[in-house]
Amino acid sequence: MMRVHHVGYLVKHLAPAQQAFARLGYTETSPAVYDPDRDADIAFWTLGTCTVELVCPRSERSVVAGLLKKFKNTPYHLCYETDDLEGELKRLENAGFMRIDDPAAAPAVPGEARVVFLYSAQIGLIELLTQRP
Secondary structure, eight states, rough: EEEEEEEEOOOOOOHHHHHHHHHOEEEEEEEEETTTTTTTTEEEEEEEEEEEEEEEETTOOOOOHHHHHHHHEEEEEEEESSOOOOHHHHHHTTTTTTOOOOEOTTTTTTTTOOOEEETTTEEEEEEEEOOOO
């Protein structure tokens, strides 16, 4: 079973984005953490039951730097949490989703979290997250 965990929000500058989300009533639930695999700073902010993940690339080598150039500051993925990462990954691949990376550590998520990204031509980019090893 999957449940929505967060909306990934790509931003050029982290501090102004955090200030804007604060003005909307969001509160910081996880301070910014550097993710070396994605070369990006990542922070989580929450309003009620909605969580956004602010993703700010540090350099041109970041996997999201090209998206930022093309789309500017924008939501760009939905993340679904699951207790069965391998099972959901297999199910989604069989349903036509294309895996774009292998499961990897998620340093911005507390605990032993792992994530993997998939793409669908019909809905775009999604992320699967598990907080189980």
